[in-house]
Amino acid sequence: MxxxxxxxxxxxxxxxxxxxxxxxxxxxxxxxxxxxxxxxxxxxxxxxxxxxxxxxxxxxxxxxxxxxxxxxxxxxxxxxxxxxxxxLSEPDVLKRGLDTLMGRARVKRTMWSRRAQEYEAKINSGDFIAVAEVVRDLYRSEAQPEQSYSERQLYEAALDRMAREIAAVEKVTDAESLKLIETQLLKGPRRTAKTEEADEDEGEAEGVEAAA
Structure with a gap:
């Protein structure tokens, strides 16, 4: 055995x-x-x-x-x-984010320090749509008044986050991604002093409704 x-x-x-x-x-x-x-x-x-x-x-x-x-x-x-x-975000989420860029900027009539905190929280949330909202709200065309230093910093941070994710998903260069974002922003309504005031009033009204 x-x-x-x-x-x-x-x-x-x-x-x-x-x-x-x-x-x-x-x-x-x-x-x-x-x-x-x-x-x-x-x-x-x-x-x-x-x-x-x-x-x-x-x-x-x-x-x-x-x-x-x-x-x-x-x-x-x-x-x-x-x-x-x-x-990375799915293609449908990318599309929603790019569509967000074409919307009207929504600026609340609050102190800049408070708005800056809200923008920074959106940027660091990791939410692609929230980041797109920051890019939309802080974008300034050549015909508009220049941004302050702090506004520019937040805008560039949000723009960079958005561009890098699009580049990674679509397998394009950062430059191509930035060009796509810029194209979408230019499709949005032109900002003037009157439209900015209207956006601020709208944002303030939304804040009152939320508080109620």
Whole structure:
């Protein structure tokens, strides 16, 4: 009778299937080389999935590269959802965002500091439509008064976030993406002093209704 020797310690075979880290990654819906949107920084790419030991605990981490900013960020897999990490927008969402640019700017009659906080919150929300609203509201054509320094900063931040995501989804250059955004903005109603006053009144009225 043939005797089967028991397996030696350390030579046990692991059950077939994905290793633990691969299973953890699959649960998040993201994988290495995916382009993603991190709310506070915009579009980045998952360049690696690493495992590190911190205070005796093993952590799986997404390593996200933001090439334009020359920055890398590590996000624990379990926190990917809570920090707002998401996949690139679907084409229908991009279309809604581009259509938003053609709408009338909506400017509330409130102190600039308060409006600036609202714009910044929209930019860092990671919501593509919200970012498009900031671009629309802060856009100024050559015929309009120049923006203040702080307005310009917020406008360029929102424009950059929007352009990078469009470029990643449509696989075009940043310059082509910016051109598309500009084309959409030029299709919107021309801003004059009268229309700006009307938009402010409308925004103020909406605020009163919301408070009621």
């Amino acid at each position: 043939t005797r089967v020797s028991p397996p030696r310690p350390g030579n046990e075979r692991l059950p077939a299937g994905k290793p633990p880290i691969a299973k953890a990654v699959s649960k998040t819906g993201f994988k290495s080389l995916d382009f993603v949107v991190y709310p506070a920084h915009g579009v980045g790419q998952i360049v690696a999935v690493e495992e590190e030991t911190v205070a005796g605990f093993k952590l799986e981490l997404f390593v996200i590269s933001f090439a334009k900013d020359k920055m890398k960020l590590k996000v624990p897999l379990p926190k990917a959802a809570s920090v707002g990490l998401r996949k």
